[in-house]
Every structure is written in C-alpha cells, then in structure tokens.
Amino acid sequence: MNEAMLKELGVVRDQIDSIDAQLLALLNERARCAEHVGEIKSRYGEAGHVYRPEREAQVLRRIQDLNQGPLPNESVTFFFREVMSACLSLENPLGIAFLGPLGTFSESAAVKHFGHAARLVPQTTIDDVFREVEAGHAQYGVVPVENSTEGAVGRTLDLLLGSPLKICGEVVLRIHQHLMSRETSLGAITKVYSHAQSLAQCHEWLNRSLPGVPRISVGSNAEAARLASVEPGAAAIAGEAASERYELPRLVENIEDEPNNTTRFFVLGRHDAGPSGADKTSLIMSATNRPGAVHLLLAPLAAAGVSMSRLESRPARAALWEYVFYVDIEGHRDEPAVKTALAALAAEAAYLKILGSYPQAVY
Numbered sequence: 467m468n469e470a471m472l473k474e475l476g477v478v479r480d481q482i483d484s485i486d487a488q489l490l491a492l493l494n495e496r497a498r499c500a501e502h503v504g505e506i507k508s509r510y511g512e513a514g515h516v517y518r519p520e521r522e523a524q525v526l527r528r529i530q531d532l533n534q535g536p537l538p539n540e541s542v543t544f545f546f547r548e549v550m551s552a553c554l555s556l557e558n559p560l561g562i563a564f565l566g567p568l569g570t571f572s573e574s575a576a577v578k579h580f581g582h583a584a585r586l587v588p589q590t591t592i593d594d595v596f597r598e599v600e601a602g603h604a605q606y607g608v609v610p611v612e613n614s615t616e617g618a619v620g621r622t623l624d625l626l627l628g629s630p631l632k633i634c635g636e637v638v639l640r641i642h643q644h645l646m647s648r649e650t651s652l653g654a655i656t657k658v659y660s661h662a663q664s665l666a667q668c669h670e671w672l673n674r675s676l677p678g679v680p681r682i683s684v685g686s687n688a689e690a691a692r693l694a695s696v697e698p699g700a701a702a703i704a705g706e707a708a709s710e711r712y713e714l715p716r717l718v719e720n721i722e723d724e725p726n727n728t729t730r731f732f733v734l735g736r737h738d739a740g741p742s743g744a745d746k747t748s749l750i751m752s753a754t755n756r757p758g759a760v761h762l763l764l765a766p767l768a769a770a771g772v773s774m775s776r777l778e779s780r781p782a783r784a785a786l787w788e789y790v791f792y793v794d795i796e797g798h799r800d801e802p803a804v805k806t807a808l809a810a811l812a813a814e815a816a817y818l819k820i821l822g823s824y825p826q827a828v829y
C-alpha cells in the first residue's frame with residue numbers, strides 16, 4: 467500500500483477507535499440505566515413486566531426522527547432494537563415461542579422484533595405457540611396472521627377467538643423468497659421443495675424459469691432447505707434465514723411474483739401494551755343475523771372518528787352461515803375516541819372481544 471494513503475487511513479482509523487471506545491462506554495452506561503429501570507420495576511411489583519412494547523416503539527420512532535444519516539433508518543432501527551434486546555436481557559432474558567423450525571420467516575419476525583438476545587423456542591404448530599405462552603413456558607409468542615398475497619392465516623384467527631392471550635405487538639416482515647441449491651445452474655435442478663404458500667408466491671417465476679420441474683410441498687421452508695442441502699438436483703424456495711442455517715447457496719434471489727410481498731405477525735403475551743402514541747386495537751365481533759347488521763356494527767367507529775385498518779370475516783364455528791369479524795382499528799383502547807367507539811360496539815354487537823392494543827409496527 468502507498469505510504470501517503472496508509473498515513474491518511476491511520477488518522478481516520480484512530481478516529482474510529484476513539485469513537486468505538488466512546489460508543490462502548492455509552493452502551494454500558496445505557497445498560498446500567500436499563501438495569502436501574504428493572505430494579506425500579508421490581509420495587510413497585512412490576513418485575514414480570516420488564517418488556518415494554520410501547521416504550522420500545524417510542525424509542526425507535528424517536529431514533530428515526532433524530533436520524534440525519536448517512537445511515538438509513540432501517541439500519542439505525544436494527545441497531546437500537548438489538549441494544550434494547552441486550553439491555554432487556556440484563557433485566558430478564560425473554561423466552562419467545564414462535565412457529566418453527568429455525569430458519570422460517572417466523573424466526574426472522576421474532577428476531578426482528580425481540581433482537582438476538584431473546585431466547586427463541588421453536589414450536590411445531592401455531593396451536594403450540596399459543597399453548598406455550600398460555601402455560602407460561604414462554605413469555606411471548608409470535609404467530610403469522612396475514613400475508614399480502616395469500617391472505618389471512620385462518621388457524622391464528624380461530625385460536626385468537628378462544629385464547630385468553632392478548633396481542634401486544636405486530637411485526638411486518640418483507641418476504642423475499644430465494645431459490646437455493648447446491649447445484650450451480652438452473653438446468654441441473656430436478657425438483658423444487660418449499661412450503662405450499664411459498665410455492666404459490668413464486669408460481670409465475672417457476673412457470674417461466676423452471677417449467678416442468680416437479681414442485682414438492684413440505685411442512686416448512688426450513689425443511690425444504692434441509693432436504694435441498696442433502697439431495698443432489700434438489701432446490702428449495704425459502705428465505706435468507708434458511709439459506710444461512712443450512713449453508714445453502716442462493717442461486718436466484720427475490721423470485722417472489724409480488725415485489726411488495728409482506729407478512730404480518732402478532733406478538734402474543736399475557737398482557738397488552740400501554741399507549742405509545744401510534745397504536746392499533748384488534749377486536750373480534752359478531753353481528754346478530756339480521757339485515758344491515760354489519761353496517762350497524764361499523765357505524766359506531768365512523769361516528770367516533772375511528773379508522774378501521776382491516777376487516778376480515780370468518781365463519782363462526784358454532785352456527786352455520788354466521789360470521790365473526792376480525793377488525794383492526796387505529797388508536798389505543800385508552801384513548802377517548804376509541805373508548806367511545808368500543809362502548810357503542812359493546813352495546814350493538816352480539817359478541818365483542820378486545821384482543822389487545824399495541825404499538826403500530828416500526829419498520
């Protein structure tokens with residue numbers, strides 16, 4: 467290397483070393499504050515509530531407001547989530563149940579929300595995630611609820627109806643599907659493994675790029691990657707987490723037909739969240755079976771000036787041809803307008819269950 471260049475680099479690298487030392491000292495100072503917060507919470511009998519979704523959302527939104535770059539908001543948000551995750555693990559490492567196995571999009575969602583310091587506990591089914599949190603074996607659970615191309619995850623919606631758990635957060639994950647294989651060309655691929663949903667999300671790409679190659683649907687994308695990592699000629703469609711877990715090279719990236727493909731997950735806990743300033747409330751309600759009943763249910767929201775961000779109907783299992791409605795509204799159940807709307811809904815609906823108020827996802 468050129469001597470002048472080395473000299474210039476040396477000056478900047480000294481600056482970086484000095485900044486790193488300051489960052490380290492500040493990170494540990496912050497960690498001591500978080501420990502202090504934990505000590506205050508336990509003194510006031512709130513030791514079980516160390517994780518505060520509303521506070522985390524506020525911290526991240528503030529960081530995004532303060533950020534002047536050159537680092538993009540996505541990067542600074544990632545760092546600060548990890549900082550909070552590490553600080554929280556000093557107070558109390560969280561056990562998070564999620565729909566496994568490791569290497570699925572649910573794992574990516576759990577890590578995106580709780581950071582790498584959380585203890586992730588993969589479960590075989592969505593039912594098991596609910597059970598683990600209900601039984602207190604895990605403090606929180608992460609379950610998929612809807613995908614922008616495939617629609618609602620029916621099992622999650624059905625379980626929410628009967629579960630005592632509360633929704634205390636949402637995670638929105640961009641879903642990028644990659645074709646991964648030990649083979650190095652598309653011509654050598656003789657079969658493609660993936661979860662049925664992922665095969666559907668890449669249907670057009672597969673028709674175009676691998677016509678006639680058999681598609682085999684398996685229980686999860688991670689299982690698909692595991693199979694493709696040991697079978698010659700096999701490829702898998704899965705996300706980055708699976709490719710890393712099974713050290714499977716990505717042959718073609720981002721093959722999803724819909725470029726804005728996202729999946730939304732709910733974070734479930736035994737309590738919901740306090741107001742963060744930008745929240746949602748999820749509810750389930752049913753109307754009595756008479757003309758205009760759905761309109762009557764929604765009218766109180768409009769009257770109180772509360773916006774609805776999602777409406778999904780599912781057949782009620784108890785009665786043929788009757789429906790329950792899953793509704794997300796903007797605002798926290800403690801806000802006056804939402805309170806008014808909920809009271810009016812309670813008077814109008816045949817059934818009303820408030821699933822929880824929680825901070826809107828921070829991207």
Ligand SMILES: O=C(O)C(=O)C[C@]1(C(=O)O)C=C[C@@H](O)C=C1
Pocket residue numbers: 500503504516517518519521522525549550551553554557
């Ligand atoms: O403010 C709190 O309640 C804390 O426990 C501190 C902190 C943080 O590191 O900022 C950590 C965990 C909580 O989930 C929220 C915030």
